[in-house]
Amino acid sequence: MLLLFLLTTVLSDIIGVSPEDQHLYQPEIINGEKKWHCLNDSSIILNVNQINDDICDCPDGSDEPGTNACPVTPFKFYCKNEGFIPGYIDQFKLNDGVCDYEICCDGSDEYKFENCENKCQEINRQYQEYKEETQKFVKEALKKKDSIINQAKSKRTQLINLWNKLEKSLPMKKMEINNLKLEAESNQQHDLTVFDLLGDKIVNLIERIENHKKSTIKQQNSIQALEKILDRLSKEYNPNFNDLAVKDSIHKFQHYVSNKEEEVSEDIHETNQVLHDLVEKAKELTHSGDSTEPTFGNMFHHYFKTIIGTFLTKPKDSVEPKSSTDLSPKIGALEKELAEYEKRIDDIKNNLNMNFGPDDILRAFDSLRITKKLGGYHYIINILGSIVQDDILIGNFKEYKDGKLYYNKGARCWNGPQRSAEVEFQCGKGPELISVSEPEKCHYYFIIKSEAWCNEITDEEITENFKINYDLL
Amino acid sequence: MNLWLILSLFTSILAVKDYLFKPCEQNGFCNRNKHYSKNVESSPYNINEINFNSEGNFISGIIHKSLPSRTVKLPFEISIIEGNFRFKMNENRQDINSIVNINRYDETPKWAFINTTNDQFIYKNKEIIYRDHKVAVQFNPVKFTFYYKGKPQLIINDKHFLNFEHQLLNDSDLLPFESTYNTNSDDFPDSKNDKLPLGRESIGLDFTLLEFNHLYGIPEHADSFSLKDTSNSEPYRLYNVDIFEYETNSKLPMYGSIPLLVTSKPEVSLGIFWVNSADTYIDINKGKDSSLVHFMSENGILEFIIIIEEKPQLVNYQYGKITGFSTLPNLFSLGYHQCRWNYNDEGDVLDIHSKFDQFEIPYDAIWLDIEYAENKKYFTWNKETFPNPEKMMSVLDRTGRNLIVIIDPHIKTGYQISDELLAKEITIKDSQNSTYFGHCWPGESVWIDTLNPNSQSYWNNNHLQFMKNNKNLHLWNDMNEPSVFNGPETSSPKDNLHFGNYEHRSIHNLYGLTYHESTYKSLINRNSNIRPFILTRSYFSGSQRTSAMWTGDNMSKWEYLKISIPMILTSNIVNFPFSGADVGGFFGNPSKELLTRWYQTGIFYPFFRAHAHIDSRRREPWVVGDPYTGYIRDAIRLRYKLLPVFYTSFYINSINGTPVIKPIYYENLDNGDIYDIDDEFFISDTGILVKPITDEAESKVNWIIPDDSIYYDFTNGVLSGVYKDREYGLGDIPMLLKGGSIIPMKLRYRRSSKLMKYDPYTIVIALDKDGKAYGELYVDDGESFNNDHAFIKFKFENKKFSYCIDGDYLFKLEKLIINGITVTNFKNNTIVDFDIDYHDEL
Structure with missing residues (x-):
């Protein structure tokens, strides 16, 4: 039945509505008058001249596709942009005096004032130029990306090769150590005089430790006195005088306080323990027979006496250095080497398991260092290492996650957390640091451009990224 | 412990x-x-x-x-x-x-x-x-x-x-x-x-x-x-x-x-x-x-x-x-100002600029603090960070946005600008009548003596050369107490000498006025048909003629939000209405709630600017995230909807001194209980009553109703029924509208005040007990000294809405909202009968 009321003649186009949607604005004849109802509410019937009359009548804003009268609208204003790509612009940009050429190169967004010349031809020229450049750039960038990926691959291969090499050398090393150990054991009984050489050195050592301690305490006292002075300065200085030297010094002092290591209150225990171990070992090796157990109080005196008594009384010429005494450092060195190899193998395994982004691409950057002066600071970014701002550590690389690199455990901020950072890569000519911001206190956000993050680009993306050069309009 | x-x-x-x-x-x-x-x-x-x-x-x-x-x-x-x-x-x-x-x-x-x-x-x-x-x-x-x-x-x-x-x-x-x-x-x-x-x-x-x-x-x-x-x-x-x-x-x-x-x-x-x-x-x-x-x-x-x-x-x-009365401000300066110490470079400025449009938050001016100049040498740009300021300004101008940069009275020694100052002998002198050297932001500096009439042509020339003919460039005059970092009480020694060999002691409190007035004259000299905008920190009687002021370096704490209202009310009742406090607080980092409430208060500051210290976190409206960003957007948009109200209030102030925000005792001198109320105020004579929430986790407002009129709920600028006690959520801005008021609003979102120019007005009518209401609207081009204007008086009596216009500046009405009911079917400049039984509304 409704069909009966449908109008068959097509009116002129409704401004702001695309050709595909024009049919939604076909009027009906009700009681001989041309009527139209809101798109989402057929109970609201309007005269056709209420469409685009700059008064909002429909709750969905469908009666005002060509004005800014409604706070919401079902679709944006359609710009024909002949000779270019059609655009859809927010109604709040209509007839506000601004030629929004990014979207409406034909200036039709300002249809009421007709203050915007049609610039589609020039904009299309710029667009084509940009498109060509972009496609060319992406093509080049993808080549570079491929080579970066290859670098990453070869670095991975290198690592695997190294791992294999290390792995292969392990049995040999182990065997060598065992042989040396066996040899050393057979020479054991001749080791009694090893400490004859060391006696006076130990005395000397103890004296040096004592002296060192005294001077340390002295130094600590003067540091404390200086800290007290600086602390007072930082609390009571006159900030209004804004003396840059004072402010800078105070800032650095606060940084120093925040990053100060916890003081080790008393290291006498550790020192004594070392001496104790030393003498125990000596006892084992000398069979001196003196089994008086040292107490904590007499420890120093005890060992001192023991060491002096046991070794210094023996005539020096009875010492006969044997070849076997040379073996233990050699064994030690080999054992250390072995441990290092094992650790390196572990590191390599961990490294190979880490997420270095798509195609393992960050691996290519493992020795890349980017430096730049930005906003008055000098930044050094070692992509898979540390980030430094002037002389302050911002963070060490922790992980790659969800497209970003995370750095943590930087220097502590005064009254704040440890510094940390995020790095975002964007497709572009690089690698180059392009911006730094501090969205949260002591948390930094870096943007780096690199071809490594480029991908094939669609025409839609090109259109979206295209920026008009207004100087040429 | x-x-x-x-x-x-x-x-x-x-x-x-x-x-x-x-x-x-x-x-x-x-x-x-x-x-x-x-x-x-x-x-x-x-x-x-x-x-x-x-x-x-x-x-x-x-x-x-x-x-x-x-x-x-x-x-x-x-x-x-x-x-x-x-x-x-x-x-x-x-x-x-x-x-x-x-x-x-x-x-x-x-x-x-x-x-x-x-x-x-x-x-x-x-x-x-x-x-x-x-x-x-x-x-x-x-x-x-x-x-x-x-x-x-x-x-x-x-x-x-x-x-x-x-x-x-x-x-x-x-x-x-x-x-x-x-x-x-x-x-x-x-x-x-x-x-x-x-x-x-x-x-x-x-x-x-x-x-x-x-x-x-x-x-x-x-x-x-x-x-x-x-x-x-x-x-x-x-x-x-x-x-x-x-x-x-x-x-x-x-x-x-x-x-x-x-x-x-x-x-x-x-x-x-x-x-x-x-x-x-x-x-x-x-x-x-x-x-x-x-x-x-x-x-x-x-x-x-x-x-x-x-x-x-x-x-x-x-x-x-x-x-003197305040000069009617350039309309843009009543919009929202985005400031920070500092936006670092052109890219930073344009990124902030485009984010406002991305988040559909209107704004009118972005500011540059002292870091834009090379080594804080005023009248220069840091070429590394601002290689092409003209282009940056032209991008801002495309959507009607303005740039405001700082120029202080301390001039760094050792460059052409201070050399000239010394050569012309127009500096503040020490007690022996030689140029006084002190310290301020740039290090060793000399101060221009703007009491000296010979300083004006020097000042004019420097402004001309620096600002050229960029029409959307305006100025901020800070540190003009004057602030001298190594001086007694952080200012000039009192025995320093000014023009006429008067001691600084005699003129101290008016130095700041002479400084920003000199800047005003330089801007008029540059372009005599654009109303200059100048923000000053130091001021004296008369400063209202040529500048706006703000309350200086406050903190991101609730108590500073609260005290901003009495401070700005005080400024308003001594004829200096163009005043505001740094929204968000200068020092520190506001909580999300505090920042939201501060915006909701700040939209009623006659001068509405957010500002932050260099050590504080970024806090532009979108940083905080939703729902807070949404609340802040709504608040800023409400300010823009009310721009006709503020502009008209400023116009009235410019002819008779009526405060733009007005204490509630002003019209109610017989009510002895309300003389000390300083957390609630009217906007001029419009009948809009505001009581911002300035306490954490507060959802109640203890309204003081100053008279026996009807007051309507006008929360968030939306007129509904007669006011009753209610809860105010974090997105709610407590407002009432006095019965008998008619206020003009512009409800449509645009990117800046300038782009709202052609939008029609919505007239909000709140009827009094007799079904009557009155209001006013002032319209002109918003930026020039031309006298083309229209002053419109609205009247609603006997169920009839009418208005009369003085002047012929074009303006357009869109709809009426009478006691919450929208009416669109009326024509301009005719008397229309509305069939509304307003008593049902009460």
Whole structure:
């Protein structure tokens, strides 16, 4: 039945509505008058001249596709942009005096004032130029990306090769150590005089430790006195005088306080323990027979006496250095080497398991260092290492996650957390640091451009990224 | 224990260093005036000679100050200026062979006043009669009693505090109750170098206000709106200083000063305008039946103006006729300002700029603090960070946005701009009359002496060369107290010299005014048809003519949000409405809730700007995230919807001084309970009543309804039924609309105020008990000095909406919202009958 009321003649186009949607604005004849109802509410019937009359009548804003009268609208204003790509612009940009050429190169967004010349031809020229450049750039960038990926691959291969090499050398090393150990054991009984050489050195050592301690305490006292002075300065200085030297010094002092290591209150225990171990070992090796157990109080005196008594009384010429005494450092060195190899193998395994982004691409950057002066600071970014701002550590690389690199455990901020950072890569000519911001206190956000993050680009993306050069309009 | 330690550490770091500022006791002239007021037995000042001129508009005479050894002759003058009583008292000094100008400074009006005329009056039988006022003059001792409405309202020198420290000729030249504390030297630690070449020269006077108990004005202080009794505390001090991390509820001086004290009671409002630009203290003693005000200044002539009117708004009018009204601001400057110390470079500026559009938040101006200039050398750009500022400005201009950059009065030594300043000898001089060198942001600097008329052409040229013809470039004048980092009380030494060899001591409080006025003239010189926008930190009486002010370096704490309202109300009632506080707080990082509430309050600051310290986190509206970003967007958009209201209010202020935000007692003098309310206010005479939420986790508002009108719920600018108690969520801005009001709004979102130009107005009508309502709208192009305008008066009576227009500037109406009901079917400029039974709404 409704069909009966449908109008068959097509009116002129409704401004702001695309050709595909024009049919939604076909009027009906009700009681001989041309009527139209809101798109989402057929109970609201309007005269056709209420469409685009700059008064909002429909709750969905469908009666005002060509004005800014409604706070919401079902679709944006359609710009024909002949000779270019059609655009859809927010109604709040209509007839506000601004030629929004990014979207409406034909200036039709300002249809009421007709203050915007049609610039589609020039904009299309710029667009084509940009498109060509972009496609060319992406093509080049993808080549570079491929080579970066290859670098990453070869670095991975290198690592695997190294791992294999290390792995292969392990049995040999182990065997060598065992042989040396066996040899050393057979020479054991001749080791009694090893400490004859060391006696006076130990005395000397103890004296040096004592002296060192005294001077340390002295130094600590003067540091404390200086800290007290600086602390007072930082609390009571006159900030209004804004003396840059004072402010800078105070800032650095606060940084120093925040990053100060916890003081080790008393290291006498550790020192004594070392001496104790030393003498125990000596006892084992000398069979001196003196089994008086040292107490904590007499420890120093005890060992001192023991060491002096046991070794210094023996005539020096009875010492006969044997070849076997040379073996233990050699064994030690080999054992250390072995441990290092094992650790390196572990590191390599961990490294190979880490997420270095798509195609393992960050691996290519493992020795890349980017430096730049930005906003008055000098930044050094070692992509898979540390980030430094002037002389302050911002963070060490922790992980790659969800497209970003995370750095943590930087220097502590005064009254704040440890510094940390995020790095975002964007497709572009690089690698180059392009911006730094501090969205949260002591948390930094870096943007780096690199071809490594480029991908094939669609025409839609090109259109979206295209920026008009207004100087040429 | 640990927590306590941390807290105490924080307070010691964040508190103002009050030992840097002189308390009254350690400030020679204040100490001596207080001593005098406590010890004076009988006033030694008598009128000896009085002459009324033949034109009938001027009295001159001699007041004798009787010393044990001689009599000091002090000339005085009385006139009626623009209908108000003016008194001046001076001294003829003997030359002392010094560089310093020997005369007491009498040019404060030259800077503070506009062109004024003197009225005729009658003088007979020791009575001065003008308009409907009478002043009884007592000769011995001198005393003035002001009569209005048949009753005495004010007595001057009733308490014998009149003190005029005459030039000493020998050591015994003193009265027994005159003190000699710090007359020739200053023992305040930072002021020890003050040579005080003219010795003691202070003035003091008492004003007894009869049956007045509520006193206001004399900004700038971070204190309650209603002035407090200072019997047991420091007096209020007026001395323009760069006060670092100021405290709330304090009588310490701040960046600006306006020596106008106002007071009201039913039927009578009164203003005391103490015309003096030197260091000043004001003691207030509130008695049972009267209030005693004691003004004390370090030097200068003794000059004051008494304004007595029926209503406080008329005091604003009279004061405006003397010192000038605000110039109608450039419309953009009433929009939202986005500032930060600092936006680092062009990319940063344009990124912030585009984010506003991305998040669909309107804004009108983005600001650059001191880092934009190369090494803080004003009139230069840092080429590394701002290689192409013109292009940046043209991008901003495309959507009607403006750039505001800072230019301070300290000029770094060692570049062309300061070289020229030195060559032209237009710097502030030291006590030996050589250029004064001090420290400020750029390091060693010299200061332009804008009291020197020769400085204007220099200033003009530099502005022309730097700003060129960029029409969307405006200025920020900061640090013009002047702030001198290594000076006493962070300012210029008082014995420095200005043009005319006057000591800085004499002109200190008006230096900031001379500076921003000089900038204003330079901008007019650059383009005489664009209304300049200048933000100043330091100000004096008269600053309202050419600038906006803000309340300086506040903190991101609730107490600073709260105190911003009384501070801005005070500025409004002493004719300086274009005022605001840094939204979000300058120092520190506001919580999400505090930031939201601050925006919701800030949209009612006549000057609406967010600003943040360089060490604070980024906090542009989108940083905080939803739902907060949404609430902030709604708040800023509401400001833009209300721009016609603010613009019209500023227009009315520019012709009669009506405050843009107005205390609720203003129109309700018979309601004795509301005189001290300073957390609730009206917008001008529009009937919009606002009470911002300034407490954490608060959802209730304790409305004080000032009169017996109907008040409608107008939360978030949406008119609904009659106001009832309700909950206010974090997205709600508590507003009411008084029955009988008609307000014009522009409801459509645009990117900036300029782009709203062609949008039609929505007229919101709230009917009173008789079904009537009235309102006004002022329209012009918003930026030029052309006189094309329209002033529209709206009326709703007898169910009919009508309006009349004065002027022919085009404006368009869209719809009416009457008691919440929308009506669109009416035509411009015709009387339309609305079939609305408004009584159902009540």
